[in-house]
Amino acid sequence: MKKNVIPKEGVYYIYSIYQQILPELLVRDLTKLFYDIEMPLIPCLYRMEKRGIKIDIQFFKQLTKELEKEIFSLQKEIYQLSGIVFNLNSPKQLAEVLFDRLKLPIPKGKERSTASEVLIELLPYSPIIEKILRYRELNKVLTTYLKPFPEMCDENQRLHTYFDQTKTSTGRLASLSPNLQNIPVRGELGQKIRKGFISEEGYLLISADYSQIELRILAHITEDENLIDVFLQDKDIHTTTAAKIFKVKEEEVKEDMRRFAKMVNYGLIYGMSDYGLAESLRLKKEEAKEFMENYLNSFPKVKEWREEVIRKAKEEGYTKTLFGRPRYFPALLSPNKTLYEQAKRQAINAPIQGSAADIIKKAMVEVDRKLIENRFNIGLILTIHDELLFEIEKERIEEAKEIIKETMENIYPLKVPLKVNIGIGKNWQEAHS
């Protein structure tokens, strides 16, 4: 969609569309969602789009040069090792080189894929693999972010995204042209790129992110005593889960056990099966099954809730978030088992992901309003699902920080506290706490 352009004819239809929609809103009990969240959000999103975020164009161009150099030499090495020049960006051609020409084994169940997850398993078989993985990483970042962004800036070196309020099935926002919700953050390269997103002279960026908002919402919705307890005591949820699924004391939880537990916790929100858990953690199916059982026994209401939400979705045809946002699941009646199972997982996930979206949207409207009321110069500039990014004049940082944290944490009281981490810096890397 072309941004900032409303077709002239479209304006005349808005009132008649409103007249058609109003009875529907009433029937489906959506007036609160519409008037309290989505409508007030529109001017807030408009201001964010208009403000944009500043990037350091020189920094982007310099990094582009460096990456192009490394990519060129990687390319040369890869052609040398394979003994043929081909299009590295073509998965089809790459598969031919790896599996036919170099006769590398195809990991079972993976079927000639060249996805990084498969390539990692091939690392021991040829020195070409690590070079391909590095090439992929660099080329991705180069073509998706580093090269296009300087071209997309306005005269003040600011990038303006476009938020689509109607696109997702869960109630989240979508960010496009450019998407500023998938800027790299992981690894050294990600951290480096985030240094290129900067504040204006005399300003600083404030990043405020909800800590584990989806798991807190899970605790609230399921009313599971053990899960609620973890958050009331402000304990580390992943460590607690690790202790329960490994059946050890919390003091005995090691780093990799915590990492496993983190995947189990999020897997649960996504409706993951024991098989899926085994896949992603490279476990034996029996082990994964045991972890799942240990988890569900430790948090019994979570298990009950998962069953209940599916039963209700089948009966009524939809799920609802905390603010009544529905998502419909026609596939729960599908004879196609794949579609049916997928719909079940989506039905578990939608109320959680969607409720988090409801809450952050309400917080956005309220924080934006307060910052304007208090005459801050810029304010809210980005939302990345559970993080809000602000640009604030240096002299008033502490004042803004208080307003932001207080508003976000108290916007909608749950049975567990909402916790917000705040970071401040002259670039996004520094601010992202």
Added chain:
DNA sequence: GCGATCACG
């Protein structure tokens, strides 16, 4: 225009 891939939450 779609599938594969991979960036994020």
Added chain:
DNA sequence: ACGTACGTGATCGCC
């Protein structure tokens, strides 16, 4: 026996 973790957007090759 089956198929197997939710939600997105951008880029590229290929038909």
